[in-house]
Amino acid sequence: MDSVYKTDENFAADVAALLAPLPTPQLQEYFNKLITSRRCNGIEVKNNGTIGKGVYANSEFDEDELILKDEILVGIQHSSNKVDCLVCSFCFRFIGSIEKQIGRKLYFKNLGVSGCCDDDSSEEDECVKYNGNEEQCGGSSSSHNTLPEGVVSSLMNGEMALPHTDKFPLPSPLSCPGGCQEAFYCSESCAEADWESSHSLLCTGERSESISREALGEFIKHANDTNDIFLLAAKAIAFTILRYRKLKAEHVDKKAKQSEPKQSLLLEAWKPVSIGYKRRWWDCIALPDDVDPTDEGAFRMQIKNLACTSLELLKIAIFDKECEALFSLEIYGNIIGMFELNNLDLVVASPVEDYFLYIDDLPDAEKEETEEITRPLLDALGDEYSDCCQGTAFFPLQSCMNHSCCPNAKAFKREEDRDGQAVIIALRRISKNEEVTISYIDEELPYKERQALLADYGFSCKCSKCLEDSSSI
Numbered sequence: 001m002d003s004v005y006k007t008d009e010n011f012a013a014d015v016a017a018l019l020a021p022l023p024t025p026q027l028q029e030y031f032n033k034l035i036t037s038r039r040c041n042g043i044e045v046k047n048n049g050t051i052g053k054g055v056y057a058n059s060e061f062d063e064d065e066l067i068l069k070d071e072i073l074v075g076i077q078h079s080s081n082k083v084d085c086l087v088c089s090f091c092f093r094f095i096g097s098i099e100k101q102i103g104r105k106l107y108f109k110n111l112g113v114s115g116c117c118d119d120d121s122s123e124e125d126e127c128v129k130y131n132g133n134e135e136q137c138g139g140s141s142s143s144h145n146t147l148p149e150g151v152v153s154s155l156m157n158g159e160m161a162l163p164h165t166d167k168f169p170l171p172s173p174l175s176c177p178g179g180c181q182e183a184f185y186c187s188e189s190c191a192e193a194d195w196e197s198s199h200s201l202l203c204t205g206e207r208s209e210s211i212s213r214e215a216l217g218e219f220i221k222h223a224n225d226t227n228d229i230f231l232l233a234a235k236a237i238a239f240t241i242l243r244y245r246k247l248k249a250e251h252v253d254k255k256a257k258q259s260e261p262k263q264s265l266l267l268e269a270w271k272p273v274s275i276g277y278k279r280r281w282w283d284c285i286a287l288p289d290d291v292d293p294t295d296e297g298a299f300r301m302q303i304k305n306l307a308c309t310s311l312e313l314l315k316i317a318i319f320d321k322e323c324e325a326l327f328s329l330e331i332y333g334n335i336i337g338m339f340e341l342n343n344l345d346l347v348v349a350s351p352v353e354d355y356f357l358y359i360d361d362l363p364d365a366e367k368e369e370t371e372e373i374t375r376p377l378l379d380a381l382g383d384e385y386s387d388c389c390q391g392t393a394f395f396p397l398q399s400c401m402n403h404s405c406c407p408n409a410k411a412f413k414r415e416e417d418r419d420g421q422a423v424i425i426a427l428r429r430i431s432k433n434e435e436v437t438i439s440y441i442d443e444e445l446p447y448k449e450r451q452a453l454l455a456d457y458g459f460s461c462k463c464s465k466c467l468e469d470s471s472s473i
């Protein structure tokens with residue numbers, strides 16, 4: 001761990017520059033460009049002085065109106081969810097076919113590998129919640145029915161066609177151009193965008209641009225065994241390095257008379273990550289219920305050491321001397337802390353659910369005939385037959401939304417929202433100049449529980465509901 005700590009000492013000034021807030025005009029320009037590119041001109045990002053940035057309406061919104069569809073800056077499907085859903089590694093749209101989705105799930109189930117099935121929200125379309133301080137979980141299966149291996153493999157390899165699946169077409173999966181067999185895509189454009197934004201450095205395939213594929217494998221294994229948030233942090237670092245290299249190449253191409261200092265190119269490359277509200281992970285992570293408050297210091301040190309081990313592995317895999325400050329523990333801790341405080345759950349509803357609902361709605365005779373084929377599949381799949389794609393992602397605009405226990409907006413996936421983008425909808429009429437707020441927690445909880453959960457985000461809520469509730473205690 002020495003080398004990571006040493007990097008921090010050697011690059012204190014570079015690290016401080018990376019963590020310094022952007023000057024207001026630059027910040028404003030950055031968000032104005034984002035708003036234009038997202039075509040969500042009804043909002044603006046402003047610094048309100050007391051609690052930093054916030055999102056404000058600059059036109060009126062009606063109840064249920066779309067306020068913002070925000071694209072992911074960096075996101076991951078949870079490792080444990082990969083056995084349940086085959087999705088595009090860039091946009092998180094389901095891919096393959098209904099048969100392939102069902103076949104894969106049964107195959108892994110027969111192997112005794114089951115994914116994440118944590119929360120009740122996965123049953124609902126609106127299963128989107130603010131990230132909170134989530135734990136990874138191992139799943140369990142409530143069904144013990146199994147189908148013959150031959151049926152499972154013919155579903156997976158496309159030999160067996162189920163009735164009515166033509167109404168639910170999915171894009172064919174494209175393999176990773178680096179040859180890793182880990183990432184799959186819905187289109188050439190997603191494959192290319194992922195390769196350019198981070199995957200070329202994080203791919204374990206033969207065309208990987210990492211320094212050591214073996215070390216990368218070790219880093220990934222460590223993340224999967226401990227906390228897959230490290231995979232997301234690696235994406236943020238790889239994203240910045242690749243942007244830096246691109247900016248540098250453009251600069252050389254322009255045959256600039258005055259060479260741009262290395263640090264200003266790195267700061268420019270880092271800008272999309274710099275705008276997220278940050279604290280160090282080991283300082284802001286909530287103390288788990290099973291840790292005695294007297295052991296808090298030791299717990300936080302354990303978390304810091306875990307991050308240190310992960311960073312050492314990542315450094316061996318993708319280190320870039322010109323971007324050395326990115327490999328400091330301070331930056332790594334702040335990136336993970338940023339995810340802890342800003343990320344939104346990434347949820348995409350499964351088309352397998354739509355398929356079985358469609359069959360359930362068929363006219364009686366046709367339904368009976370179809371169910372002779374599909375019922376054994378449903379029985380074998382069990383309760384978790386239609387798990388959502390679940391992950392976590394950082395969204396640049398949505399992450400500027402502050403919390404209220406009586407919010408006027410919420411993250412809500414509609415029928416047509418079939419990829420990982422964040423969709424923010426008005427819960428009531430919002431007037432011009434009003435702040436757009438969402439709830440980071442279940443706002444129906446009693447006052448004290450709400451305040452305890454919000455303490456994990458480092459603030460005590462003073463919204464009108466909290467002020468009213470506190471006065472009646």
Ligand SMILES: C[S@@+](CC[C@H](N)C(=O)[O-])C[C@H]1O[C@@H](n2cnc3c(N)ncnc32)[C@H](O)[C@@H]1O
Nearest residue numbers: 051052053277341342399400401402403457459
């Ligand atoms: C997702 S960020 C929201 C944007 C943030 N204000 C910024 O400047 O980037 C979450 C952080 O904003 C602050 N925050 C959000 N809602 C708040 C509220 N109702 N009261 C006080 N602080 C709040 C807290 O520091 C929280 O950890």
